[in-house]
Amino acid sequence: MAKTTPPNEHRALRIGVAGPVGTGKSSVIATLCRSLSDEFVIGVITNDIYTDEDARFLRSEGVLPAERIRAVETGACPHTAIRDDVTMNLIAIEDLERDFAPLDIVLVESGGDNLTATFSPALIDAQLFVLDVAGGGDVARKGGPGIGGADLLVINKVDLAEHVDVDVEQMVTDAEKAREGRPVLAISRKRPETTSQLCDWVRQLHRAYADGSHAPVDPGPMAPHFHATDDGSHVHSHGGGHTHHQHGHE
Amino acid sequence: MYASSPREHSSHKYSPHEHSPREPVRRDQGARRPGAMSSRAVLTTEADVLARSRVGVLRSQGALVLRPAHPKESEPLTHRRREVARVMLAAGAAGPLGGDDYSLDVHVGAGSTLVLTEASAMLVLPGPCGGRSHMRINVYVGEGATFVWLPEPIIAARGCDHEHDVRVRLERGARLVMREETLLGRHREPPGDFRTTLRVTHDDTPLYHQQLCVGPQADGWRGAAVVGENGAVGSIIAVDPAWESGAPATSAFHSSAILAPLPGPGMLVSAVAPDSLQLRRRLSAGLDTLGAPWAPRDAPLPEPEGHRDEVVSETEHTGAG
Amino acid sequence: MAQGQAALLLLADGRLPAGGYAHSGGLEPTVQAGRVSDAAGLEQFLVGRAETTGFVAAVFAAAACERAVRDDIAALSALESELDARTPSPELRSVSRTLGRQLLRVMSTIHPHPHFALLGTAPHQPVVMGVAAAALGLGPRDAALAILHESVAGPAAAAAKLMRIDPFDVHAALARATERLDRLADAAANHADAPASELPSRGAPLSDIAAEHHRSWNVRLFAS
Numbered sequence: 001m002a003k004t005t006p007p008n009e010h011r012a013l014r015i016g017v018a019g020p021v022g023t024g025k026s027s028v029i030a031t032l033c034r035s036l037s038d039e040f041v042i043g044v045i046t047n048d049i050y051t052d053e054d055a056r057f058l059r060s061e062g063v064l065p066a067e068r069i070r071a072v073e074t075g076a077c078p079h080t081a082i083r084d085d086v087t088m089n090l091i092a093i094e095d096l097e098r099d100f101a102p103l104d105i106v107l108v109e110s111g112g113d114n115l116t117a118t119f120s121p122a123l124i125d126a127q128l129f130v131l132d133v134a135g136g137g138d139v140a141r142k143g144g145p146g147i148g149g150a151d152l153l154v155i156n157k158v159d160l161a162e163h164v165d166v167d168v169e170q171m172v173t174d175a176e177k178a179r180e181g182r183p184v185l186a187i188s189r190k191r192p193e194t195t196s197q198l199c200d201w202v203r204q205l206h207r208a209y210a211d212g213s214h215a216p217v218d219p220g221p222m223a224p225h226f227h228a229t230d231d232g233s234h235v236h237s238h239g240g241g242h243t244h245h246q247h248g249h250e
Numbered sequence: 251m252y253a254s255s256p257r258e259h260s261s262h263k264y265s266p267h268e269h270s271p272r273e274p275v276r277r278d279q280g281a282r283r284p285g286a287m288s289s290r291a292v293l294t295t296e297a298d299v300l301a302r303s304r305v306g307v308l309r310s311q312g313a314l315v316l317r318p319a320h321p322k323e324s325e326p327l328t329h330r331r332r333e334v335a336r337v338m339l340a341a342g343a344a345g346p347l348g349g350d351d352y353s354l355d356v357h358v359g360a361g362s363t364l365v366l367t368e369a370s371a372m373l374v375l376p377g378p379c380g381g382r383s384h385m386r387i388n389v390y391v392g393e394g395a396t397f398v399w400l401p402e403p404i405i406a407a408r409g410c411d412h413e414h415d416v417r418v419r420l421e422r423g424a425r426l427v428m429r430e431e432t433l434l435g436r437h438r439e440p441p442g443d444f445r446t447t448l449r450v451t452h453d454d455t456p457l458y459h460q461q462l463c464v465g466p467q468a469d470g471w472r473g474a475a476v477v478g479e480n481g482a483v484g485s486i487i488a489v490d491p492a493w494e495s496g497a498p499a500t501s502a503f504h505s506s507a508i509l510a511p512l513p514g515p516g517m518l519v520s521a522v523a524p525d526s527l528q529l530r531r532r533l534s535a536g537l538d539t540l541g542a543p544w545a546p547r548d549a550p551l552p553e554p555e556g557h558r559d560e561v562v563s564e565t566e567h568t569g570a571g
Numbered sequence: 572m573a574q575g576q577a578a579l580l581l582l583a584d585g586r587l588p589a590g591g592y593a594h595s596g597g598l599e600p601t602v603q604a605g606r607v608s609d610a611a612g613l614e615q616f617l618v619g620r621a622e623t624t625g626f627v628a629a630v631f632a633a634a635a636c637e638r639a640v641r642d643d644i645a646a647l648s649a650l651e652s653e654l655d656a657r658t659p660s661p662e663l664r665s666v667s668r669t670l671g672r673q674l675l676r677v678m679s680t681i682h683p684h685p686h687f688a689l690l691g692t693a694p695h696q697p698v699v700m701g702v703a704a705a706a707l708g709l710g711p712r713d714a715a716l717a718i719l720h721e722s723v724a725g726p727a728a729a730a731a732k733l734m735r736i737d738p739f740d741v742h743a744a745l746a747r748a749t750e751r752l753d754r755l756a757d758a759a760a761n762h763a764d765a766p767a768s769e770l771p772s773r774g775a776p777l778s779d780i781a782a783e784h785h786r787s788w789n790v791r792l793f794a795s
Contacts, residue, residue, distance in 0.1 A: 049792075050790050050791065050792060051789055051790045051791070073593055073791075073793070073794040074593055075592050075593030075594060075595070075729075075792065075793045075794060076732055076792045076793070077592050077593070080592055081590075081593070084586075084588060085586075085588035085589070085590060085592060086588065087588050087589055087590045087673045087676050087677055088590040088593060088673060090676065091672065091673065091676055447772065449656075449768075449772075450656075455652060456652055456653050456655070456656035456768065457656055458656055458659065459653065459656040459657050459772045460657065460659060460772050460773075460774035461771065461772045461773050461774060462773075462774055462776070463622075463773060468622070469618055469619075469622050469751070470615060470617075470618030470619030470620070470621065470622040470623070471619060471622070471623075472615060472619075473612075473615030473616045473617075473618055473619030473620075474601045474606035474607045474612060474615065474616045474619070474777060475597065475601070475616045475617075475619035475620040475623065475624070475775050475777060475778050476619040476622075476623055476775045476776065476777060476778070477776060477777060478606055478777055483776050485659075485776075500661060500662075500783055500786075502780075502783045502784045502787050505604060505784070506777075506780060507780065508660070508779065508780050508783040508784070510659065510660060510661050510662075510779070510783055511661055512656075512659065513652070513655035513656060513658075513661075513664065518659050520659060520776050520779055520780060521776075521780075522776055522777060522780070
């Protein structure tokens, strides 16, 4: 992976938080800030589609000093801003790290998009992908680069499972199968024992990052396309180099 | 394009004989029209030992007639002050017409205050034999001096070919408020070729430099990036040394007008409007936003119903399309 | 065969990861204000932009390139302050510096050159474009053309997200603008070696007004 970041051994651990709209990315970030702010100095970058609403939400939660939460405007291309053209986010992270040095962790929230958007390792060191049970129990099984390849898959709002007829255990099993053993956490902010597992994962990641044993992994390009046909569904990939068509010109 | 640099760095000691206009004096395509008028006017002020301002040189020529004046309208900065110099520019002839060449040099000496107004709007017309008209205005405002310049609109009539060029050089510590208003044609006529440039420097640093080009030779100016369907466009520039340490806030106070800090100790009011009256109201409203002493203490002209600024989305129509 | 055409395409490509996709070149507030609502209005908007702020940006890119080719990086600071004076809207000054910083970040990563480190933290975009063009072996006219292309292609790309418009109509307007952009690039390059204070200054009052309104909004698609 080409290193686009200036060499800085002391820079913060950068964690991306991706996932579809409404699955609780901001809430996961608020939980992490609230639980870990005694141990780590944390900064947050949000990527909004229309507004700086996510940044405002986090500031209003009071989980961090307001000036350590900054918004990047993505011109309605949130997936471009975290993968194809990361320059705005990279500059925002570097500014935050410079202004509040030394930061331990920078959390980057992607604009809520769809199942295909993942962070480029040029921007972050590790990423978690957030789904929720309300999106349907079969989402995890469908896979995709975020679900399959993110460093951590979070299945959020499990307290709602019984109301939306989702079998959480089955969903976790499907996800683990799609992820070939990479970790999956089922959480709810109403169940503290679940969010403390999430915090433990971040602590462990930070230790690995600090001692140099963590290597960023690219979850891969955009998801393969699904084509429903008469004889069932099959999946084909458009190949490793293929990314979503020209976001800069949408 | 313009040899502004040598002038900007010239000595601030003023001599009326050294005001010859910048090169080139004439850029008309055709031969000079018989009877074309060349007018050079000079105005200087200085402060006396009691800090009262008095006019030094008051030289009129041809179409440019300068005369001592009384307050004409509510004045920012100098409202009802008696110790300032007030001069009015009046037209000694119609025009400028194509081929005419006017120049005005204004020197506001250190510590003095000059209010310059204008008797009427300036109508820029084509000449009988074509040719380009020019008006060049050079203003120097010395240390601690104040220049309040409230001219009337310039009207770019159909068929005109005019180049208007204003250079304002402020020393550190000088104060300025100046208005410029351009009407794009008389009632229901399109403007001729009209290019107006304003450059303001403060302490030899550029503060504002803008040119507006309209007319048949210019492209795209009727588009929504430039002036759209509006019939009038204008600005007010205000400069105050107190803003060196922080300018007032930006205000998008009207859907077609803004108040905004310039890169230096200056503020800009920029507006477009369907007509001259609404343009004046919008510019004045912007200056009022700055509060005293920029807002004249007399009540501002009320904006009539239907022209208030609540509506961001608007369609402006003008007869001057 | 003209030299450097491939390098020019690299520099002018909207896919160069310099964050340009987040900007509409003032089209978003203009559409919102009802000043552009159809393909004809968009075309007039693009022409007006190219002829005014686009041309001034092109002149400054050409001038920066000319100075960078001569290794006269110290002369760029005069261009910076003269371009500030030609950009009355503080929002547009800020946008130009943001885009300049992003372009600088990209160029210094993908095509390192000693000039990039001398430009300060947030130089104006046309200045960076000029220096980047020089670093790629291009000349003032190339730098001017790259900026002119972006000044119309940026808002044109945004149009489909902001208006009910046929994307083919948008590109038809861009196709009709190509001769104009070439002509403006020639004119801009002719000013490249003039003193900074004498460079052209064609303004666009409605663009300044629109930019200041746009920045006051809470909800918007584009950053400018």
